[in-house]
Amino acid sequence: MSRNGSNFRLIKEVFRDLILETEDVLEQSGFVQKVFIFSDFSRLYVTEEWRSREGRLLFWYDWEDRNKQVIYKFHSESHDLPHLQTDTEPFHIHTPDGIRLPNYAFRDLFSVLNFIQLVLRQQERDKMLK
DSSP states (O other), X not given: OOTTSOOHHHHHHHXXXXXXXXXXXXXXXXXXXXXXXXTTSXXXXXXXXXXXXXXXXXXXXXXXXXXXXXXXXXXXOOOOXXXXXXXXXXXXXXXXXXXXXXXXXXXXHHHHHHHHHHHHHHXXXXXXXX
Protein backbone atom coordinates (compact mmCIF):
# COMPACT_ATOMS: atom_id res chain seq x y z
CA MET A 1 0.00 0.00 0.00
CA SER A 2 1.12 3.55 -0.52
CA ARG A 3 2.47 5.60 2.35
CA ASN A 4 -1.06 6.97 2.81
CA GLY A 5 -2.64 3.60 3.67
CA SER A 6 -2.35 1.40 6.72
CA ASN A 7 1.01 0.19 7.97
CA PHE A 8 0.26 -3.55 7.89
CA ARG A 9 3.62 -4.56 9.29
CA LEU A 10 3.02 -2.45 12.41
CA ILE A 11 -0.57 -3.63 12.68
CA LYS A 12 0.46 -7.30 12.60
CA GLU A 13 2.99 -6.65 15.37
CA VAL A 14 0.75 -4.55 17.64
CA PHE A 15 -2.25 -6.89 17.26
CA ARG A 16 -0.33 -10.18 17.22
CA ASP A 17 -2.49 -11.58 20.05
CA LEU A 18 -5.67 -10.72 18.16
CA ILE A 19 -4.81 -11.64 14.56
CA LEU A 20 -4.31 -15.38 14.08
CA GLU A 21 -3.83 -15.24 10.33
CA THR A 22 -3.68 -12.74 7.49
CA GLU A 23 -4.82 -13.54 3.98
CA ASP A 24 -3.34 -11.25 1.32
CA VAL A 25 -6.09 -11.07 -1.29
CA LEU A 26 -4.89 -8.30 -3.60
CA GLU A 27 -2.27 -5.58 -3.52
CA GLN A 28 -1.48 -3.14 -6.28
CA SER A 29 -0.61 0.51 -6.55
CA GLY A 30 -2.91 2.43 -4.21
CA PHE A 31 -5.20 -0.54 -3.54
CA VAL A 32 -5.10 -3.39 -1.03
CA GLN A 33 -7.42 -6.17 0.12
CA LYS A 34 -6.68 -8.41 3.09
CA VAL A 35 -8.56 -10.62 5.49
CA PHE A 36 -7.65 -10.80 9.17
CA ILE A 37 -8.77 -13.90 11.04
CA PHE A 38 -9.09 -13.28 14.76
CA SER A 39 -8.75 -15.40 17.87
CA ASP A 40 -12.53 -16.07 17.96
CA PHE A 41 -12.43 -16.96 14.23
CA SER A 42 -14.34 -13.85 13.24
CA ARG A 43 -12.88 -12.04 10.24
CA LEU A 44 -12.20 -8.49 9.19
CA TYR A 45 -12.33 -7.94 5.44
CA VAL A 46 -10.06 -4.99 4.71
CA THR A 47 -10.20 -2.92 1.55
CA GLU A 48 -8.27 0.34 1.21
CA GLU A 49 -8.03 2.53 -1.85
CA TRP A 50 -5.83 5.61 -2.03
CA ARG A 51 -7.42 8.29 -4.20
CA SER A 52 -4.51 10.55 -5.09
CA ARG A 53 -6.66 13.09 -6.96
CA GLU A 54 -8.84 13.56 -3.87
CA GLY A 55 -5.90 13.19 -1.51
CA ARG A 56 -7.72 10.72 0.72
CA LEU A 57 -8.00 7.08 1.65
CA LEU A 58 -11.26 5.24 1.10
CA PHE A 59 -11.78 2.20 3.27
CA TRP A 60 -14.19 -0.63 3.81
CA TYR A 61 -13.55 -2.64 7.01
CA ASP A 62 -16.21 -5.34 7.30
CA TRP A 63 -16.23 -7.44 10.49
CA GLU A 64 -18.10 -10.74 10.31
CA ASP A 65 -18.50 -13.57 12.78
CA ARG A 66 -17.38 -17.14 12.08
CA ASN A 67 -20.74 -17.79 10.39
CA LYS A 68 -20.21 -14.85 7.99
CA GLN A 69 -22.86 -12.72 9.71
CA VAL A 70 -22.13 -8.99 9.83
CA ILE A 71 -21.01 -7.65 13.21
CA TYR A 72 -20.14 -4.13 12.03
CA LYS A 73 -18.96 -2.46 8.85
CA PHE A 74 -16.80 0.66 8.99
CA HIS A 75 -16.82 2.61 5.71
CA SER A 76 -15.55 5.92 4.38
CA GLU A 77 -17.28 6.28 1.03
CA SER A 78 -19.75 9.09 0.48
CA HIS A 79 -23.39 8.61 -0.37
CA ASP A 80 -25.14 11.26 -2.43
CA LEU A 81 -28.67 10.39 -1.36
CA PRO A 82 -29.62 12.46 1.69
CA HIS A 83 -31.42 9.59 3.44
CA LEU A 84 -28.20 7.54 3.33
CA GLN A 85 -25.96 10.25 4.76
CA THR A 86 -24.90 10.48 8.38
CA ASP A 87 -23.65 13.45 10.42
CA THR A 88 -20.10 12.24 9.82
CA GLU A 89 -20.37 11.64 6.06
CA PRO A 90 -18.38 10.10 4.44
CA PHE A 91 -17.55 8.09 7.59
CA HIS A 92 -20.26 5.72 8.80
CA ILE A 93 -20.88 2.36 10.45
CA HIS A 94 -23.31 -0.31 9.25
CA THR A 95 -24.97 -2.39 11.96
CA PRO A 96 -26.02 -6.04 11.48
CA ASP A 97 -29.61 -4.92 10.82
CA GLY A 98 -28.50 -2.53 8.05
CA ILE A 99 -28.75 0.74 9.96
CA ARG A 100 -26.15 3.39 9.09
CA LEU A 101 -24.68 5.21 12.09
CA PRO A 102 -22.36 8.22 12.28
CA ASN A 103 -18.72 7.30 12.81
CA TYR A 104 -16.94 9.82 15.00
CA ALA A 105 -14.11 7.60 16.23
CA PHE A 106 -13.18 4.66 13.96
CA ARG A 107 -11.60 6.28 10.94
CA ASP A 108 -8.55 4.10 10.36
CA LEU A 109 -7.67 0.43 10.56
CA PHE A 110 -5.72 0.80 13.80
CA SER A 111 -8.70 2.24 15.70
CA VAL A 112 -11.07 -0.39 14.25
CA LEU A 113 -8.72 -3.19 15.33
CA ASN A 114 -8.39 -1.62 18.76
CA PHE A 115 -12.20 -1.62 19.07
CA ILE A 116 -12.43 -5.26 17.97
CA GLN A 117 -9.72 -6.22 20.44
CA LEU A 118 -11.63 -4.57 23.28
CA VAL A 119 -14.89 -6.27 22.29
CA LEU A 120 -13.27 -9.70 22.10
CA ARG A 121 -11.48 -9.25 25.43
CA GLN A 122 -14.76 -8.28 27.08
CA GLN A 123 -16.46 -11.32 25.59
CA GLU A 124 -13.70 -13.54 27.01
CA ARG A 125 -14.09 -11.93 30.47
CA ASP A 126 -17.85 -12.42 30.30
CA LYS A 127 -17.37 -16.14 29.50
CA MET A 128 -15.00 -16.53 32.46
CA LEU A 129 -17.54 -14.99 34.83
CA LYS A 130 -20.30 -17.42 33.85
